[in-house]
Amino acid sequence: MVRFNKVWKTLEGYEFVSFQARIERDRVVRYLDFLEQKEPATLRPHACEDVGAMLPTFTFTLEMDAGVVADLAEVLAIPAHYLLHGEQSFVYKAPFRCGDLVTVESYIRDVTWKPDKHVCFFGKETHFLIGELLAVKSRSVYAVKTLKEHV
């Protein structure tokens, strides 16, 4: 566990560096294989045309590749393994396809400190855009357990 840091509460609105990532067909196929969705064959082309419909958690992978969790840990000045993933949600606004170039923009939307429970929650919101079109909006909540005393 780590000590609560009152600086954390000032991080609401903190914007992470945006980045771009290509939806690689090979990655989509590997996901389908991992989920054992090898049949029917007719669904695979559909998966590449509307990735979110077949693989609802795929966009999370783009953030992992970019090291977003490590970035969050760095901002909080704690080791990454103290971040517990508590909640995750996705809202699907428009389809995204294999080959699309996605722009990923994230920020810390809210910081909630629960001193009675010795835990601090960090809500991160992410927008996945194809051009200027918002394809997916996601929210990740990470929890950090803290020591009983805090500064």
Added chain:
Amino acid sequence: METSRLEPALLRDMHQDELRAYAELSGDSNLIHLNRAQATLAGHPDVICHGMLSMTDIGSWLTRAMTGWQLEAFSCRFVAPMSVGTRLSIAEVCPEEDEMNSCEITINFSAKDNKSGDVKVIGRAYFRWPGASSSR
């Protein structure tokens, strides 16, 4: 009383090999999912499973069961850590009363440790029939 519309299912056994495979696939290589020493250093008794692995499997369960419907939103809360080797059983809970011929469906679900019965993941998904306008 509303009955569940989706067939319950047993998700994959999340043993260490599965966690490694998911870490490589997803890019989530946090050592608490891969290394016992790091997991215990972080305060866990053993390696814990990726919450997102369970959400990925739950997503697959949902999309297969709701073929033809358009997924609009999907959320999970990882209620409790899942130790390596956990196997979840997933089921729809609290089916919402839908109007006859509704074009929108809400699925509430709960995933329990198949051995202990402890709830590990809860969540919700919204589906819309393609072509119907969304009320959300």
